[in-house]
Amino acid sequence: MTATLPARSRDRTAPAGRPPAGRRVALIVGLVAALAVLVLFSAGTGQLYVAPLEVLGSILHAVGIDALPLPEHPNGYSALWTIRFPRVAMAVFIGAALAAAGLLMQAIFGNPLAEPGVVGVSSGAALGAAATIVFGWTFLGEWTTAAVAFATGLAATLLVYAMSRANGRTEVVTLVLTGIAVNAFTGAGLAFMTFLGDQQAREQIVFWQLGSLNGSRWEQFGIVAPIVIVGVVAAFALARRLDLLALGEKSARHLGVNVEALRIVAIVVTALLVGAAVAFAGIIAFVGLVIPHLMRMIIGPAHLPLLITSTLGGSVLLLAADLVARTAVPMADLPIGMLTSLVGGPFFFWLLRRTRSQAGGWG
Numbered sequence: 001m002t003a004t005l006p007a008r009s010r011d012r013t014a015p016a017g018r019p020p021a022g023r024r025v026a027l028i029v030g031l032v033a034a035l036a037v038l039v040l041f042s043a044g045t046g047q048l049y050v051a052p053l054e055v056l057g058s059i060l061h062a063v064g065i066d067a068l069p070l071p072e073h074p075n076g077y078s079a080l081w082t083i084r085f086p087r088v089a090m091a092v093f094i095g096a097a098l099a100a101a102g103l104l105m106q107a108i109f110g111n112p113l114a115e116p117g118v119v120g121v122s123s124g125a126a127l128g129a130a131a132t133i134v135f136g137w138t139f140l141g142e143w144t145t146a147a148v149a150f151a152t153g154l155a156a157t158l159l160v161y162a163m164s165r166a167n168g169r170t171e172v173v174t175l176v177l178t179g180i181a182v183n184a185f186t187g188a189g190l191a192f193m194t195f196l197g198d199q200q201a202r203e204q205i206v207f208w209q210l211g212s213l214n215g216s217r218w219e220q221f222g223i224v225a226p227i228v229i230v231g232v233v234a235a236f237a238l239a240r241r242l243d244l245l246a247l248g249e250k251s252a253r254h255l256g257v258n259v260e261a262l263r264i265v266a267i268v269v270t271a272l273l274v275g276a277a278v279a280f281a282g283i284i285a286f287v288g289l290v291i292p293h294l295m296r297m298i299i300g301p302a303h304l305p306l307l308i309t310s311t312l313g314g315s316v317l318l319l320a321a322d323l324v325a326r327t328a329v330p331m332a333d334l335p336i337g338m339l340t341s342l343v344g345g346p347f348f349f350w351l352l353r354r355t356r357s358q359a360g361g362w363g
Helices: 021-044 052-062 076-109 121-135 141-164 172-196 199-210 218-245 249-254 259-281 287-299 303-327 336-359
Strands: none
Touching: 021 052, 021 076, 021 287, 021 303, 052 076, 076 141, 076 218, 076 259, 076 287, 076 303, 121 141, 121 172, 121 199, 121 259, 141 172, 141 218, 141 259, 172 199, 199 336, 218 249, 218 259, 218 303, 249 259, 287 303, 287 336, 303 336
16 A cells, blocks of 8 residues: 555555456456346345346336337336336445445555544544434535535544544554544434434434435435546546555655645545435445455555446445345345445454554554
8 A cells, every 4th residue: 555654564465466457357347247137136136026137128128129028017117217226226326436435545544444434434424414304404405415424524534534644644543543533423423413303303314324225216316326426537537646656655746746635635535425325325334445455455456447346346245235135034124234334344353453463563
C-alpha cells in the first residue's frame, strides 16, 4: 500500500511481482459471468418462481426482442418488473458502490483495514438518514435522505482522517480506535433518534441499522444509480494517481501529485458512494473490506484493474447475500447487513491478525 505506514506495516497482501494479464482477464470474465447468472437466478427466485430463460425473455421483451418465452404465470412478468428487478438492480449498484468506497479508503489511508463500516462513515451516513426520518426533512424532495446521509458520512470520514494522521503518516491503530469512537458516537445518536421518533420512525431506523433491500423501488434506483455512476467514474479517474500515491507521498509529490487534494477528493467520493448506499439500504458492513482485499490478493495492487474487479465482486457478493436473505428462511426476509457481517467479521479478525504478524507488532 502507501508509504504513509511505517515500512514494517505496509500491506503485503498482494502477490509479489506483476500478475499475468491473463489472470486479470480471467477474473473479470468470471465475475461478469457470475453476476449475469446471479441476476437471472435471483430475479426468478421467490414465492413466485420464474425460470431463468423466462427472466431473460422478460428482459429482452422490454427492449423489443421476443426471442425467448415470457413467464408462464400470468403475474410473472409484472412481478419481475415491479418487485424483483428493482431489488436486483439496487443490489448490483449498491454492492459496486460499497466495494469501490472500500478500495478508495484503503488506498488513501494506506492499509488494508480501512473500510466504510470500520471507520464509521457508514454509521455516520445512517445517522443522517435517521435524522431525516425523525424530523421529516424534505427540503430536497426525494434527494433529501441521500444528501443528508452524504453530508454526515463525509463529516465522519474527515474526522477519522484528521485524527489518524500523525507525523505525516496514517497510524493504523489510531485509525481503528477513531473508527470505534465514531461508531460509538453515531450509535448513541441513532439511539437518541429512536427515542425521539414515533413507532413508524423507529421501525425505519431499525431498518437502517440492520440493512435490507426489501421494498426497493425504481424511484429509489433512479436516485441511487446516477450517484453511484458519478462516484465510480470519479474513482476510475483517480486510479492512476492512487498508483503513484502507493509509491510513497514524497515520490508521488515529485511526480506531480497533490497528495492532500487527492485524499480529500477520494474522501468526498467515498462519502458520496456510501451515502447513496446507506440512504436506501441501511448499514451493510464489510463489503468494502472483504472484496477489495480479496481482489488485491489475486491480481495485485494496480488500482485500475482493482476497481474493475472490486465493483464487479461487490455486486456479486451483495446480490448473493440478498438472495440468501430472501430464501434462507421461508416467508421471511433476513437483514442483509447481518449476513455480510457474518462473513466480514471473521475475515476482519483474520486480516487484523495477518497484518499484525507481518508488521511484527504495532508497537
